[in-house]
Amino acid sequence: MCARLSGQDAALCRGLVGIRLAQRDSDGTRARAVRDTAEREIATTQGQSSAWWFLLGEARLILVRTGVLAREGPLQPTGSSNLLGANNALVHALEMDPRFAAAANALALAPLPRESADYYRNRVTTLRRVRAMLSGPALAAAARAEREAGSLDSAIALQRRALSIGGVDTGVVLLDLAQSLYQHGEPVAGRTALLSGAGVASEAAHRAYRQGLSWVATNTELAIWDTLSPGSRQLFVAIFWARRDIAEGRGDGERLVEHYRRVSFALSHFRLMLPQTGRQIVLTMPAHPVDLGKEYAARERAWKAPPIIAQPQVTLNPPLVRSAKAVLKDSDDPEALGRFVRDSKSIGSESPFRYYRPIQDLVDDRGVIWVRHGEPTQRAATVGGDAIEVWRYEFPGTSLVFQFRDVDFDGVAGASVLVPTLITLPAPDLVQVCHLERSLCPLSNRVVDEGDPGVLNHELRVEGERRSTDAITRARDKGRAQIDTGTATDSYHRDFTREVTPTLQILGLDRATGGSPRLVVAFAIPGGQLASVSANGRTVYPVHFQLMALDFRNGHRTGLDTLRQFVTNAALVEGQFIMGALELPVPEGTYTVSLVITQEDGRGAVAHLGKVTAPRASTRLAVSDLVLGREGSGVRWNSGATVVPLNPLNAYPKGGAAEVYFQLSGLTSGATCQTAFEFYKSDDDPKRPPRLRIAAPLTAGATRLEVQRTLGLQNLEPGRYRVQLTVSGAGETVKAVGWMTVVK
Numbered sequence: 001m002c003a004r005l006s007g008q009d010a011a012l013c014r015g016l017v018g019i020r021l022a023q024r025d026s027d028g029t030r031a032r033a034v035r036d037t038a039e040r041e042i043a044t045t046q047g048q049s050s051a052w053w054f055l056l057g058e059a060r061l062i063l064v065r066t067g068v069l070a071r072e073g074p075l076q077p078t079g080s081s082n083l084l085g086a087n088n089a090l091v092h093a094l095e096m097d098p099r100f101a102a103a104a105n106a107l108a109l110a111p112l113p114r115e116s117a118d119y120y121r122n123r124v125t126t127l128r129r130v131r132a133m134l135s136g137p138a139l140a141a142a143a144r145a146e147r148e149a150g151s152l153d154s155a156i157a158l159q160r161r162a163l164s165i166g167g168v169d170t171g172v173v174l175l176d177l178a179q180s181l182y183q184h185g186e187p188v189a190g191r192t193a194l195l196s197g198a199g200v201a202s203e204a205a206h207r208a209y210r211q212g213l214s215w216v217a218t219n220t221e222l223a224i225w226d227t228l229s230p231g232s233r234q235l236f237v238a239i240f241w242a243r244r245d246i247a248e249g250r251g252d253g254e255r256l257v258e259h260y261r262r263v264s265f266a267l268s269h270f271r272l273m274l275p276q277t278g279r280q281i282v283l284t285m286p287a288h289p290v291d292l293g294k295e296y297a298a299r300e301r302a303w304k305a306p307p308i309i310a311q312p313q314v315t316l317n318p319p320l321v322r323s324a325k326a327v328l329k330d331s332d333d334p335e336a337l338g339r340f341v342r343d344s345k346s347i348g349s350e351s352p353f354r355y356y357r358p359i360q361d362l363v364d365d366r367g368v369i370w371v372r373h374g375e376p377t378q379r380a381a382t383v384g385g386d387a388i389e390v391w392r393y394e395f396p397g398t399s400l401v402f403q404f405r406d407v408d409f410d411g412v413a414g415a416s417v418l419v420p421t422l423i424t425l426p427a428p429d430l431v432q433v434c435h436l437e438r439s440l441c442p443l444s445n446r447v448v449d450e451g452d453p454g455v456l457n458h459e460l461r462v463e464g465e466r467r468s469t470d471a472i473t474r475a476r477d478k479g480r481a482q483i484d485t486g487t488a489t490d491s492y493h494r495d496f497t498r499e500v501t502p503t504l505q506i507l508g509l510d511r512a513t514g515g516s517p518r519l520v521v522a523f524a525i526p527g528g529q530l531a532s533v534s535a536n537g538r539t540v541y542p543v544h545f546q547l548m549a550l551d552f553r554n555g556h557r558t559g560l561d562t563l564r565q566f567v568t569n570a571a572l573v574e575g576q577f578i579m580g581a582l583e584l585p586v587p588e589g590t591y592t593v594s595l596v597i598t599q600e601d602g603r604g605a606v607a608h609l610g611k612v613t614a615p616r617a618s619t620r621l622a623v624s625d626l627v628l629g630r631e632g633s634g635v636r637w638n639s640g641a642t643v644v645p646l647n648p649l650n651a652y653p654k655g656g657a658a659e660v661y662f663q664l665s666g667l668t669s670g671a672t673c674q675t676a677f678e679f680y681k682s683d684d685d686p687k688r689p690p691r692l693r694i695a696a697p698l699t700a701g702a703t704r705l706e707v708q709r710t711l712g713l714q715n716l717e718p719g720r721y722r723v724q725l726t727v728s729g730a731g732e733t734v735k736a737v738g739w740m741t742v743v744k
Contacts, residue, residue, distance in 0.1 A: 011041060015055045022059065028066035035059040035073070042074050050096035054103045057089035061110055084113035091126050104130035108138035112145065114273045124149045131158075136167035144176060148267065152184040171197040171205025175212060182260040187253040194256075198237040201230035209233065213240065214359055215263065215371045216490040238555035245557075246550045248492045249596035249606035252557055258492050262371045270367030270416075356418045356483050365418040366391075369402055372490040380433040386425050389416060390433040390440075395493055396605075400486050401437050403479060418487075420479030423472055439475045497602035500529045504607050505648050506593055507625040508614040510663055512706055513640030516585040517614035519549055521595055522635050522648035524579045527572025531601050541566040546596040547582050551589050560584045579635050579648055588616035617665040617704050621673075624663035626725050626736040631659055639663075642706050651741045654718055658711045662725060662736060667700035673729025674698070677711060682720040682739075690724075692716055698727075716742045 002013035015034055022030035038056035041049065056074065060082045063070075072078045075092060076085030090107040093100055108127055127134070127142045134142060143158035159177040162168050174197025181190035198209055210225055217225070221240065228236055244255040358368055369391065376391035387406030393399060404416035405425075422430060423440055434441035505522040525543070532539045547560040566578045582595070590613050598604035615624045629645035630652060637644045644661045652658055660677070667673070675698050678690035692715050698707065725736045 011037070012049075012051050012055070015052070019055060019058050019062070022062045025062070026066060028063050028068040031059045031062035031066065032068065035063065039073050047074065047092075048096075050093040050100055050103070053089045053093035053096065054100065054106070057086045057093065057103070057110075058106060060086035060089065061106070064111070080115055081113060083111060084115050086110060087113050087123065091122060094126055094130060098129060099133070101130075101133040104133045105135055105138040108134055108142045108145075112148070114271075121149065124151070128154075136162045136165035139165065140168050140173045140176065143180070147176075147180050147183070152180055155180045156184060169200070169202050169204045169208075171200025171202055172208045173197075174200070175205070175208050179212075179260050179263075182257050183264055185257075187257055190256070191253060195234045195238060198233040199230055206230075206233075209237070211360070213237075216244075216259065218488055235555055239550070239552065242550050242555055242557055243592050244490070244492070246548050246592050246594050247608050247610075249494055249546065249548065249594045249608070250492065255492050258374070259371070262374055266363045266367035266370045270363040270370065272361060272364055354417060355420050355480055356487060364416050366404055366416050369418075369486055372486065373400070374492065378436055380436050382429045382432045386429045387416075388422055388425065388429060388433060390422075390436040392436040393491075395491065396499055400482055401479075402482060402486055403437065418483050420477075420483060421472070421475035423475045439471075439478065494596070494604070494606055496598070496604045498529070500525060500597055500603055500605040502526075502595075502597060502605055502607060503649055504595065505627075505646060505650065506595070506607075506609045506612055507627055508591075508612045509624050509627070509637075509639065510615050510617070510665075511640050512642065515640075517588050517616055519547070519584040519586055519591065519593060519612065519614060520637050520646075521547060521582040521584075521593075522579070522637075522646040523582070523595070523597075524577040524648035525597065526574075527568075527576045527578055528574050529603070530572075530578065531599050531603065532571060535567075539568045539571045541568070541572075541578055542599065543578070544596075544598045545582060546598075547584050547593070548596070549584060549586055549591045549593045551587065551591055553589050558584065558586055577649070579633070581635050581637055581646060581648075583637070586614050588614050590614075615663065615665070619666055621666040621727065621729060621732040621734050622664070623725065623727055623734040623736045626723065626738040627661040628723065628738045628740050629659040629661060630656075639706060642708065644708075650739060651743050652713055654716070654742055654744055655714050658713060658740060660709045660711055660723075660725075660738075662707050664700075664705045664707060664727060665703065666732075667703050667705060668730060669700055669702055671729060672697050672699050673727055675707070676726045677709075678724045678726070679716060680722045680724070682722060691721070700729075713742055718742050718744050 002010055002017060005013050015037060018030055018034040018037075022028070022034060025031065034055060038052050038059060041052045042056065045052070047053070060076070063082045064086065068082065070076065070080065070082040070085065073085060075088035076082075087107065087110055090103050090110065093103040094107065097103070104127070107123070112123070124142075124145050127145065131139075131142070139158045139162040143155040143162065146152075146158060147155035156177065159173055159180060162173055163170065163177070174193045178190045178194035178197065181187075181193060197205060210222065213225060214222060217240070225233070225236060241256045241259075242252070244250075245252060248255065356365065358365060360368075363371075366389070373393055377394040378392040379389065381387075381389040389404040391402045391404070393401075403419050403422045405419050405422060406416050421439070422433075430440045502523050502525045504524075505520075507520045507522075508517065509520055510517045527541065530541050530543065532541045534540070542563060542565050544563050545560070548557065549559060550557050560582060562582075564580070566580075572578070590611060592608075592610055593612050594606055594608045596604065596606050612625070615622060627644055628647060628650065630647035631645050633645060633647045633649070635646040635648060637646055642661070645659045647658075664673075674695065676693060676695040679692040680688070680690055684691075692713075694711055696709075698705075720739065720741045723738045723740055725738075727734050
């Protein structure tokens with residue numbers, strides 16, 4: 001067909017044939033030939049043909065896929081990627097011919113270049129002009145660009161239009177639509193789209209959902225996702241996000257709204273704006289590491305310099321002035337210097353090996369942490385010198401610290417990577433961030449002569465006290481543990497004006513007189529931590545309780561929301577508690593449960609239990625949760641047939657007694673079974689025998705029993721104990737576990 005044509009028409013025909021053949025190549029040979037021909041024709045015609053610009057863009061896109069290195073060419077400056085060159089060529093083709101449908105669809109479907117965030121505006125503006133010519137897949141792709149540019153209304157409209165036109169992978173587009181809807185503040189519609197897309201059976205949908213989950217999922221959760229059938233994926237996605245809501249005491253869907261907000265922020269502020277090939281550099285070795293060998297070789301030459309002269313005096317940064325005794329056992333030992341340098345380069349921030357390897361290449365490591373944990377409680381960064389950052393997160397009862405160092409990509413753009421420790425970097429940089437991580441800080445502050453030639457030698461020796469091999473190793477191990485935790489967990493903690501520290505019992509129990517099983521929560525809140533008001537000469541403590549439960553079988557969420565007023569004759573003091581119990585009827589099953597306690601002034605707490613079972617009568621031997629109660633605690637629960645004492649403080653005096661209660665089902669009337677209570681200290685070796693064992697036979701008067709026992713604790717020393725109940729009978733054995741503390 002091309003042979004029947006002549007001139008420019010024949011050349012274009014051969015170019016189109018070359019593009020079709022190149023799409024089946026793996027080495028980019030034909031694509032390079034088309035690119036070279038297009039560049040020559042553009043130079044010959046002075047860029048007057050939109051068709052040649054289109055062919056040039058298509059050829060460059062194939063070169064991206066086949067991994068061919070970029071080179072300078074028309075609308076592709078030196079150092080820019082083939083992807084940027086392709087996008088520029090396609091945009092120019094549409095500027096010359098706004099009715100060029102093939103170029104419009106190619107531009108919409110092309111990946112976004114990484115060089116500059118400003119390119120979004122050019123791309124979005126061009127695609128808006130040619131929207132009427134876009135196919136369904138191209139509309140869906142254009143919608144992503146609109147969302148990245150902040151135009152959520154346009155993104156949602158395009159995604160819905162793409163679904164109506166067809167020709168798209170429904171699961172992938174529904175996932176994109178769900179993200180846009182959540183970011184737009186439409187969580188109900190977003191949830192519908194999210195769950196609908198999760199059930200689509202295509203491989204592309206499976207991969208897209210996996211990539212979306214991987215922002216926060218654990219390795220175990222991803223492994224489970226990979227084994228699911230399409231029919232099971234909707235339930236998995238529902239439970240995946242709902243259990244995170246419950247764990248943080250959040251309303252239904254809050255975590256997912258926050259997740260997409262964080263993703264949007266990370267893509268805006270931490271996106272890797274560089275050619276794809278640059279990512280390979282950061283995964284292997286920093287482009288411009290500080291050369292500690294050269295830096296300290298100069299200092300070693302000053303090893304036997306004259307003593308430091310006291311004048312003129314200047315005060316150096318504190319990290320530059322420390323004693324050398326820890327690492328330099330003898331001031332005349334040059335070998336200590338060599339060991340120090342080698343250790344710094346192998347296990348410090350100068351190491352060429354990355355400890356954390358991301359599974360995506362959209363954002364740098366700061367973006368990874370931001371999506372998982374949100375905005376840091378505190379951030380610190382250097383001004384001048386090495387570009388480093390330290391982020392600190394304060395959580396109830398714990399904290400996480402992450403250290404980042406800038407790594408150059410191709411010398412064009414930059415991004416930050418997680419490092420276990422920055423301890424081997426120059427002290428003037430560390431002093432700017434060490435208030436968030438004390439291991440980076442100096443141990444002393446001395447005055448020395450900055451102009452004396454021996455100062456460099458002195459600086460090395462005083463740095464050595466903190467930067468000994470042991471110090472670097474400890475800092476590295478601590479940093480690795482922080483990275484491991486931070487990249488395997490995610491959080492959306494509720495903020496309170498003041499943290500309250502309640503103690504709880506969360507129990508799954510059945511009703512003796514029928515009806516639904518119960519989740520029973522006994523609580524004790526220190527009165528001194530609560531705000532109160534006076535009324536009629538008495539003290540009132542208003543407390544808001546939200547009990548939340550998620551059923552693992554079907555993803556259904558249920559809860560209790562109540563305000564209670566606790567009245568006392570006088571204000572409570574240290575050692576006095578507000579105590580009570582909450583009861584939530586639920587269907588039988590296994591639940592994750594949280595209790596949120598709040599007051600009007602913003603103080604409060606979230607208590608979470610990952611797994612509790614609400615039992616029902618069984619045909620096989622089964623036991624309920626073990627209730628450890630105490631007479632006189634003032635907190636009781638009525639099973640319908642038995643009044644059960646509770647003990648939310650979980651504390652018992654030495655020599656006292658514990659009232660225990662449990663429910664058995666699946667018994668044979670008249671049969672005998674054995675019960676045994678075993679007490680282990682919380683830090684006992686698993687192979688150690690119990691500290692106390694109390695065993696007794698039990699004769700079943702019915703197929704279902706409520707059992708109460710009083711256990712003497714005279715033989716237990718003060719400490720925290722794990723109490724294990726074992727029931728055996730008719731060839732079956734069941735167990736239940738509780739915790740208690742024996743105090744003096």
